[in-house]
């Protein structure tokens with residue numbers, strides 16, 4: 001019944017099923033958008049200021065602003081268990097040239113901390129788990145690094161409905177245990193990394209980031225005329241390692257072990273670990289900006305309930321139902337979510353929300 005209502009609600013708010021395209025290494029991605037979703041009425045009244053504005057605004061009709069839809073979303077969520085999943089780069093922190101300097105603001109940190117007080121909250125990032133934890137610096141959230149291939153539960157005993165992952169996430173003493181489905185690939189990953197370093201570093205501006213279970217080859221600072229040679233170089237290395245494959249993010253190539261595990265699986269794993277996977281009254285909220293987040297959006301779509309939210313300032317193919325323009329809107333959304341939970345008369349006690357064992 002609730003699932004049907006959510007489906008109707010999503011449909012009414014522009015729930016869209018679409019597929020992602022494979023990206024090629026191409027110069028000049030992204031478009032400049034000057035008009036915001038909240039300015040839609042201005043667009044209707046005054047006409048578009050550019051083709052980009054027009055296409056963005058028609059895209060936003062199909063992927064409504066999560067801020068504009070907030071009250072409706074929360075009305076539908078009342079009495080349900082919300083679990084929050086957040087991507088890091090481009091979602092909690094703005095995209096910057098140097099990946100080592102992609103810091104999140106203190107304001108954002110405190111908003112995430114607030115949200116995590118009321119809802120189970122996890123950060124699912126392409127970065128190594130250690131790196132993303134270092135950036136986020138919060139102890140009350142789950143961290144999943146390497147696109148979900150490296151998960152650690154926080155120090156919080158969790159009652160699982162079916163116990164499926166219980167013993168994997170926490171040992172008998174309730175200590176944290178890692179879940180690393182690609183562990184056996186570690187020696188090979190090291191070899192790939194060494195080979196890539198040797199060849200790729202010859203291309204000016206190229207940068208390799210060690211994300212433990214995957215490797216990022218950044219080209220944000222590579223000259224456009226060198227894109228082709230960089231792509232060729234990376235592919236030539238990978239030819240020797242058929243157990244790995246290439247995926248694409250924002251000006252980054254990501255080399256990952258070819259296992260069936262992505263951010264969508266990580267989302268399911270975390271829900272399961274929290275004992276929330278079989279509850280029909282669970283609403284996962286997932287906020288992300290990149291291609292790999294689409295796997296998580298897809299899982300939420302498959303569940304038929306929850307809120308997949310894309311962060312984007314330009315129209316793009318997505319399985320998300322809602323949108324936020326940029327990390328500053330993510331901040332506003334998280335603050336509103338925490339405030340809503342605080343003031344909601346139907347909000348449950350923390351123990352009920354988390355299913356915490358006393």
Ligand SMILES: O=P(O)(O)OC[C@H]1O[C@H](O[C@H]2O[C@H](CO)[C@@H](O)[C@H](O)[C@H]2O)[C@H](O)[C@@H](O)[C@@H]1O
Nearest residue numbers: 088089095096097099102125126216220250252
């Ligand atoms: O899943 P995420 O947390 O979004 O991680 C995906 C990749 O994010 C980072 O790269 C992106 O952000 C950088 C800093 O703003 C930017 O310089 C780069 O161009 C972007 O692709 C991270 O450095 C990668 O390792 C992650 O795979």
